Amino acid sequence: MRFVGVDWGTTRLRAFLVDGAEVVARGASDDGIGRLQPGGHGAAFGRLAGAWLAAEPGLPVVLAGMVGSREGWFPAGYAACPAGAREIAAGALAVDLGAGRQGLVLPGVAYEERGGIDVMRGEETLLLGSDIADGLVCLPGTHSKWAEMRGGRIHRFATFMTGEMHALLREHSMIGRPATEPADPAGFEQGLAAVGAGRDGAASLLHDLFRARAATVSGQLAPAALGPYLSGLLTGDEVAGALRLFRPPQGVSVVAEPARAALYAHALARHGVRAEIMDPEPALLGGLRRVLAAR
Amino acid sequence: MRFVGVDWGTTRLRAFLVDGAEVVARGASDDGIGRLQPGGHGAAFGRLAGAWLAAEPGLPVVLAGMVGSREGWFPAGYAACPAGAREIAAGALAVDLGAGRQGLVLPGVAYEERGGIDVMRGEETLLLGSDIADGLVCLPGTHSKWAEMRGGRIHRFATFMTGEMHALLREHSMIGRPATEPADPAGFEQGLAAVGAGRDGAASLLHDLFRARAATVSGQLAPAALGPYLSGLLTGDEVAGALRLFRPPQGVSVVAEPARAALYAHALARHGVRAEIMDPEPALLGGLRRVLAAR
Known part of the structure; x- marks a missing residue:
């Protein structure tokens, strides 16, 4: 076609x-x-x-x-x-x-x-083009989408405002203000590890985020690590929330550019979940082709 | 003195x-x-x-x-x-x-x-002046504090960036952009009810926040209700997180101006927890007096 x-x-x-x-x-x-x-x-x-x-x-x-x-x-x-x-x-x-x-x-x-209610606009095309007939697909982004595919259809999905939240915190908040560049990517792992690391393991994002500030002002977290730390905290919170919602079998298909996909694969691995990484462009074009063919 | x-x-x-x-x-x-x-x-x-x-x-x-x-x-x-x-x-x-x-x-x-680590600066004075020797005290605000008092001392505490998050969402985010004034205060109750209202009851704030946007763009939530809705969502998420962390006996002392304290009392009542409301100024001055007397 x-x-x-x-x-x-x-x-x-x-x-x-x-x-x-x-x-x-x-x-x-x-x-x-x-x-x-x-x-x-x-x-x-x-x-x-x-x-x-x-x-x-x-x-x-x-x-x-x-x-x-x-x-x-x-x-x-x-x-x-x-x-x-x-x-x-x-x-x-x-x-x-x-x-x-x-x-x-x-x-x-x-x-x-x-x-x-939850909504998507544009991501449905990548989901159809992912060629995952049955399984869980993750599309990281400004508003990350997690979708359960059944019989080649989007059965249900959930959106997480992860990327937008990171931008808000880095650009406008007291929490992110001390962050310096160039960033130390090791902060991502520290942020992942800090999700719900408190007494009872129950994550509270509003609390975990403030603790990033407390760690910075008390000198326990280097300002260069703060940006990646916040990214790790948010990604870890998103992944934990999605896995609670979807309870996946063994793997998740992550449709994203390699660098971002690797961060999600890493966050998933902490939960013992394997990530299969897929390139967004073929998924986009495959999805458009499928819809045209279904007319 | x-x-x-x-x-x-x-x-x-x-x-x-x-x-x-x-x-x-x-x-x-x-x-x-x-x-x-x-x-x-x-x-x-x-x-x-x-x-x-x-x-x-x-x-x-x-x-x-x-x-x-x-x-x-x-x-x-x-x-x-x-x-x-x-x-x-x-x-x-x-x-x-x-x-x-x-x-x-x-x-x-x-x-x-x-x-x-978690830190406070200034709130310790209100906590000491609350005259709560043993119990849970909540100080709502930009960075809300929840403290467990034991024997008149701050035994442990947790901070939630609730107020700052509301300002970020209202002033800088795609989520809050459609909000209009004058606000409809009934949105607060809707936001409280939406905390973790998904399939398994496990709250994910990043997901709940996006659903506020989905509800707005799909016409299910009026733009005038969106600001209070976000406030309800964040307050409810904070209260649920704090109650997980502190598992309080029967009541919480809320030190805040009456309007804000009433919102927290309402959020606590959803969990069957009674709020005792206290005025911040006497708590501040009482705390300063206690520290001076302890010199």
């Missing part, structure tokens, strides 16, 4: 000209949804993909991510769990991208339970 | 002329430790207390709070738990405040255990 796949997030726009399993051409820009004004989407898209579509007018175009949010180009709602390629394709919007181009904007996915 | 008591925090400087249980005079300014340059402390103190000391040169002066931190006027270290009035008085610095005035700068208190 030959198609144009678009990953349109809050800060980045990426477009791929795909043929089978091969990326024929690619483009990227900073025209994220959060940086565009209403009316600017068509031009931003055209700058990356216009030439491809002019050369092949009938090429299918599929767009995933914040492009389908209320702040995006074509608000596309949410498909409900359990959601596979067919359910997501059924919730997609066929839209006119301008100059006669047609496109398919994918919905997000929502998981609703007694305790409330 | 007649004395000058000073509560010198990061953002505020407060001075009291005390006679027995009575406040004879008081003053306050924005000359907090975080806002003063080196060399500016003496003048800031003199503006509030200079006239009192000129009238009564022999008056004892006792200073608590960030004034004794490394960024303060007279770095005073930490007394180790268990710490009562005698241990804190023993760790206090007798200092020359200028113009022949003498003062006593109190140390903070540190609690060290296998899992790491």
Whole structure:
């Protein structure tokens, strides 16, 4: 199958000209949804993909991510769990991208339970493309996603605001203020070890975070180690929380760039859980292909 | 006993002329430790207390709070738990405040255990002045303190960065961005109820916080309720974490202004724990008096 796949997030726009399993051409820009004004989407898209579509007018175009949010180009709602390629394709919007181009904007996915609702937008594509029919998949990030796949569909999932929290603590908090660069990566391991290390082993993140400050002001933690320490604390808290929620069998598939994936594999190993690391780009394109094929 | 008591925090400087249980005079300014340059402390103190000391040169002066931190006027270290009035008085610095005035700068208190260190600076005074010889005391705030008192001494304690986290989320995060004012206070109760409301009841704050965003973007939570909702979520998470750590008998003494204390009493009541509410100012002055008397 030959198609144009678009990953349109809050800060980045990426477009791929795909043929089978091969990326024929690619483009990227900073025209994220959060940086565009209403009316600017068509031009931003055209700058990356216009030439491809002019050369092949009938090429299918599929767009995933914040492009389908209320702040995006074509608000596309949410498909409900359990959601596979067919359910997501059924919730997609066929839209006119301008100059006669047609496109398919994918919905997000929502998981609703007694305790409330959770949502994703963009990650569903990577989950479908991970080729994990049954198992637990972790997508680390600003808002990390953990999804239980059953029969090739997203059965349920949970989001953790780990990456955003690390940025908040490093850039705006009293806790992170003493951190210095260049950072000492050994702090990550110390942070992992500090999760719920108190008297009864029950983690309380608000307490563990303050203790990072106490360790710094009392001289027990070097300022250069503080940034990685906070990362370790948050990653460890996320992993512990996810494993409580999902009680995985033996392994977790981690879809992330190698450096970040290695940190998660390390955090999982502390719980005796094996990580299988997968590259995000093939997962993204594989997921887009699956949804197009399910139309 | 007649004395000058000073509560010198990061953002505020407060001075009291005390006679027995009575406040004879008081003053306050924005000359907090975080806002003063080196060399500016003496003048800031003199503006509030200079006239009192000129009238009564022999008056004892006792200073608590960030004034004794490394960024303060007279770095005073930490007394180790268990710490009562005698241990804190023993760790206090007798200092020359200028113009022949003498003062006593109190140390903070540190609690060290296998899992790491925790520190307080200023709150130890309120704890001593709470007059709770044996029991659990909660001091809500930017960095909330929970302390187990035994025999009138601070036996152990834990800090939760609840207030700072709420400010971070409201002012800097994607989670808090949709919040609108005037706020709907009913959100607090919804946030309390959402703590660990997922499948297995095990709270994960990073997950619960993201669900606040999911509830907002999906229209299940009104933007006006979001600020109080986040406050309820954080307060509930703090209280649940503290009760895991301290397993209190039947009640907790909450030292806070009435509005904030009522929110904590409400959060505690969900766990079947009774709150006894105490006013912070008498606790502060009572604690300063106890330390002076222990010299």
